[in-house]
Amino acid sequence: MRGAFFRTLVKLAECDERIYLIVGDLGFGVAETFAQRFPCRFLNAGVAEQNMTGMAAGLALSGKIVFTYSIANFPVLRCLEQIRNDVCYHGANVKIVAVGGGLAYGSLGSSHHATEDLAIMRSLPHMTVVAPGDPTEAEAATQAVAEHQGPCYLRLGRAGESTVHRVPISFQLGKAIQVRRGTDLTLISTGGLLETAVQVAEILSKKNLQARVLSMHTLKPLDIDTLLAAARETGEIYTLEEHSVIGGLGSAVAEVLAESGAESVTFKRFGLPSSFSCKIGTQEYLRAQHGLSAESVAEAICCISEKARILVTSAEI
Amino acid sequence: MIHRARSSHLGSAFSVADLLAVLYSKTLRIDPRRPDWQERDRFILSKGHACASLYVVLAERGFFPEDWLDDFYQNGSCLAGHATHVGVPGVEVSTGSLGHGLPIASGMALAGKLDGQDYRVFALLSDGECDEGSTWEAALFAAHHQLDNLVLIVDYNKIQSFGSVKEVLDLEPLAAKWQAFGWAVREIDGHNLEQIERVLANIPSEPRKPTCVIAHTVKGKGVSFMEHTLLWHYRAPNSEELAKAITELGDE
Numbered sequence: 153m154r155g156a157f158f159r160t161l162v163k164l165a166e167c168d169e170r171i172y173l174i175v176g177d178l179g180f181g182v183a184e185t186f187a188q189r190f191p192c193r194f195l196n197a198g199v200a201e202q203n204m205t206g207m208a209a210g211l212a213l214s215g216k217i218v219f220t221y222s223i224a225n226f227p228v229l230r231c232l233e234q235i236r237n238d239v240c241y242h243g244a245n246v247k248i249v250a251v252g253g254g255l256a257y258g259s260l261g262s263s264h265h266a267t268e269d270l271a272i273m274r275s276l277p278h279m280t281v282v283a284p285g286d287p288t289e290a291e292a293a294t295q296a297v298a299e300h301q302g303p304c305y306l307r308l309g310r311a312g313e314s315t316v317h318r319v320p321i322s323f324q325l326g327k328a329i330q331v332r333r334g335t336d337l338t339l340i341s342t343g344g345l346l347e348t349a350v351q352v353a354e355i356l357s358k359k360n361l362q363a364r365v366l367s368m369h370t371l372k373p374l375d376i377d378t379l380l381a382a383a384r385e386t387g388e389i390y391t392l393e394e395h396s397v398i399g400g401l402g403s404a405v406a407e408v409l410a411e412s413g414a415e416s417v418t419f420k421r422f423g424l425p426s427s428f429s430c431k432i433g434t435q436e437y438l439r440a441q442h443g444l445s446a447e448s449v450a451e452a453i454c455c456i457s458e459k460a461r462i463l464v465t466s467a468e469i
Numbered sequence: 470m471i472h473r474a475r476s477s478h479l480g481s482a483f484s485v486a487d488l489l490a491v492l493y494s495k496t497l498r499i500d501p502r503r504p505d506w507q508e509r510d511r512f513i514l515s516k517g518h519a520c521a522s523l524y525v526v527l528a529e530r531g532f533f534p535e536d537w538l539d540d541f542y543q544n545g546s547c548l549a550g551h552a553t554h555v556g557v558p559g560v561e562v563s564t565g566s567l568g569h570g571l572p573i574a575s576g577m578a579l580a581g582k583l584d585g586q587d588y589r590v591f592a593l594l595s596d597g598e599c600d601e602g603s604t605w606e607a608a609l610f611a612a613h614h615q616l617d618n619l620v621l622i623v624d625y626n627k628i629q630s631f632g633s634v635k636e637v638l639d640l641e642p643l644a645a646k647w648q649a650f651g652w653a654v655r656e657i658d659g660h661n662l663e664q665i666e667r668v669l670a671n672i673p674s675e676p677r678k679p680t681c682v683i684a685h686t687v688k689g690k691g692v693s694f695m696e697h698t699l700l701w702h703y704r705a706p707n708s709e710e711l712a713k714a715i716t717e718l719g720d721e
Contacts, residue, residue: 192583197610198606198609198610200606200609200610202568202572202602202603202606203572203575203603203606203607203609203610205572206569206571206572206573206575206576206603206607207572207573207575207576207579207607207610208576209562209572209573209576210572210573210574210575210576210577210578210579210580211576211577211579211580212576213562213573213576213577214576214577214580214581214584215580215584216580233566233569234569234572234603237563237564237565237566237569238562238569238572238573241563242554242562242563
């Protein structure tokens with residue numbers, strides 16, 4: 153996703169000279185192309201995220217489209233008040249880009265695990281929150297946030313993720329993408345767990361459960377219509393996110409379902425507990441530790457799902 | 470205003486009153502009829518709690534009707550107890566949390582340079598704000614990028630929220646600190662109108678350097694029982710105190 157972001161940003165910057173990129177002393181090996189192509193529109197703010205963000209607001213209030221870039225929590229939590237007061241309150245055209253969302257920097261430890269960012273960004277007024285599911289979505293999301301007038305948070309994975317979408321996508325902020333059809337249940341993922349969601353659907357398919365898969369790349373505004381249609385049509389909603397179960401996709405979906413008056417929707421959040429990782433390990437290892445491997449999720453769904461129970465019962469008869 | 474509103478920060482508002490009076494009558498290139506004029510000088514009151522003085526000056530210059538001041542701090546008013554841009558022409562950005570003004574001002578100053586515009590950006594900070602790390606992040610940035618269109622004025626009244634600067638977190642040697650960060654530093658009496666006007670008329674003070682004007686001021690300036698006291702960071706004057714203050718200030 154990181155590569156897709158930078159390639160797209162360079163392309164966009166060629167056509168729009170309002171686009172600026174400010175990095176917080178990070179971007180080695182990826183930001184150089186932009187820096188060389190547009191030296192006047194590239195800034196390294198140094199290890200100073202508060203100034204980076206406040207200054208970005210100042211540039212944006214002077215007519216620029218400013219991307220701030222760093223890894224994990226640095227462009228988000230370190231300068232949260234600058235994001236709230238300077239960027240959001242003024243509706244400044246600043247796009248905050250964090251690479252390494254979730255557990256992408258697994259072995260680097262908890263300081264580098266961005267696992268509450270979506271909850272925090274989602275709660276800020278005027279903020280649009282986007283977590284693309286694969287490099288194809290990352291490319292489209294980069295363009296979409298650049299075109300959107302106002303503050304955006306773009307949460308990316310790291311690098312080398314598989315491309316999940318096999319066909320061209322129609323990407324629109326606030327509009328979920330259906331990746332797989334299904335009527336028995338719905339898997340909704342945000343960010344890099346999209347690939348896992350598709351794998352879960354494939355496992356369930358072998359058990360005769362047809363899962364719909366939705367990529368909820370925009371967490372705010374949430375695509376309520378698509379969500380409620382899925383609840384109505386499949387009766388079971390499962391959310392997947394590499395983020396705390398508090399405040400992220402699962403919470404956002406639960407809020408909508410609870411207020412919708414929809415009856416008897418089976419619902420479960422798959423995400424991270426509100427705790428720090430007690431073990432060291434790669435992203436894949438830590439996902440598995442938290443029950444976020446495709447096999448674990450599929451197994452858990454089989455235990456909860458009404459439809460799975462009906463299938464088992466009818467097989468026994 | 471503050472008496473009527475039962476609000477606070479009167480000492481801070483008096484501390485910057487002379488600075489604001491000169492800025493808005495002599496220094497700033499502004500047009501009250503066009504608050505969004507592209508070529509205007511930008512002014513950021515980073516110490517947003519001193520906004521009562523800013524609102525008065527803006528009303529006086531005609532950015533909005535003077536009778537708005539009657540509603541300062543009241544339910545349904547636009548004029549909040551910290552500088553607020555929403556619905557208030559002339560307030561460049563909202564502040565209130567300390568340490569935000571200089572980074573924003575740096576971004577605006579950089580934009581001016583990049584766009585080849587000749588507007589200047591002024592940020593007025595309290596001494597207490599010089600405790601904030603974000604202020605020093607911006608200090609590094611502005612000097613590194615040679616933003617000589619940026620002017621920082623430190624309202625150095627030497628009293629912060631819960632004690633004297635010397636007791637809480639001593640800033641001295643303050644001028645040497647800004648110099649060491651690569652700024653052109655000027656020290657003035659922040660209540661001497663001539664000195665204020667002169668120093669602000671010569672921007673940039675030194676080529677390729679942002680300017681830091683350390684304005685030595687008196688918290689609560691102009692009212693004997695308010696001067697140099699922490700109490701008036703918080704207290705609103707009662708009717709008796711108001712009358713006494715008005716007499717001392719020689720106003721009606």
